[in-house]
Amino acid sequence: MKKPLLLGCAGCGSIIVECGFNLAGIAYDYEEVDYSDDSPTRPRLLQVNPVGQVPSLVLPDGKVMTETLAILHWIQDQNPAASLIPPPGDASRTDFYRWAVFLIAAVYPTWTYGDDGKKWVKGDEAAGKALRESTDEHRKKLLKQLEGACGAPHFLGKRFSAIDLYLAAMSHWRPGAKWWSEEAPKMKSAAEAAESKPEVAAILRRDFK
Ligand SMILES: N[C@@H](CCC(=O)N[C@@H](CS)C(=O)NCC(=O)O)C(=O)O
Known part of the structure; x- marks a missing residue:
């Protein structure tokens, strides 16, 4: 097939x-x-x-x-048995929608526009650097807001979800693991819980040595 x-x-x-x-x-x-x-x-x-x-x-x-x-x-x-998204009727579904969309609509673009800042300001190196710095700072604020909503052992509490996959990947990106441990310890734990799953570890250990 x-x-x-x-x-x-x-x-x-x-x-x-x-x-x-x-x-x-x-x-x-x-x-x-x-x-x-x-x-x-x-x-x-x-x-x-x-x-x-x-x-x-x-x-x-x-x-x-x-x-x-x-x-x-x-x-x-x-595969409806996959536990990526809480099913209809599940109490955590509304939180899933809110924070999953927050991750992709608010947090993710801070890398999109900051990774290569000069690309968005007509090649101006200094303006590009400033854009990277400001989006890096803005991301930290957004991540702190998410930290306030984070449960244990997973972001949604008892239920694992795709949000934990975002956290597992993103905790390897700027501002990096040290910042997450110090400033977003609940999300770092949720990211590690996701990463302890063999299906996730296989990918993350392949790319982040
Ligand atoms: N909203 C997209 C964002 C994807 C995204 O930004 N991917 C990055 C790599 S991690 C990328 O392709 N960046 C290149 C670019 O935006 O030009 C999603 O959730 O898939």
């Missing part, structure tokens, strides 16, 4: 989706791409996703899906 094809890059947001596939027991094909402007694989990525972002997923019927949260919903639909 044809498998979904995931375009991703090591250590990027595509690992969130890889963990989701593993937890749902769904096999997928993988194609490594580099989204940088001068990369030889960028044209291929743009062909699939005009925004030039990973993850980008080609479904078995040829349809394209982008956006981590949309893809995680698709994975959950393929």
Whole structure:
């Protein structure tokens, strides 16, 4: 049977989706791409996703899906036993929606616009550096707000969810593990609980040595 094809890059947001596939027991094909402007694989990525972002997923019927949260919903639909999204009627579902969307709509873009800041300010190195610094600071505020909402042992409390996969991946990105341990210890624990799952560890240990 044809498998979904995931375009991703090591250590990027595509690992969130890889963990989701593993937890749902769904096999997928993988194609490594580099989204940088001068990369030889960028044209291929743009062909699939005009925004030039990973993850980008080609479904078995040829349809394209982008956006981590949309893809995680698709994975959950393929295997309703996967514990990525609290089912309808579950008390934690409203919190899941609020904070999962907060992660992708508020937190994730702080890397998108800060990673290579000069790209968004017509190549101006100094303005790019300032953009990176301000988005890095803004992210810390957002993460602290999330920390205030974080339960134990998982973000939603007793229930593991895809939010913990975001935390597991993002805790390896700026501002890094030391900041998370000191400033967001509850979320660091939830990230570690996710990372202790073999399906998640296999991906994270592959990319973050
Ligand atoms: N909203 C997207 C964000 C994806 C994203 O920003 N991916 C990063 C890599 S971690 C990327 O492709 N960055 C390149 C760019 O935005 O140009 C999602 O949730 O999938």
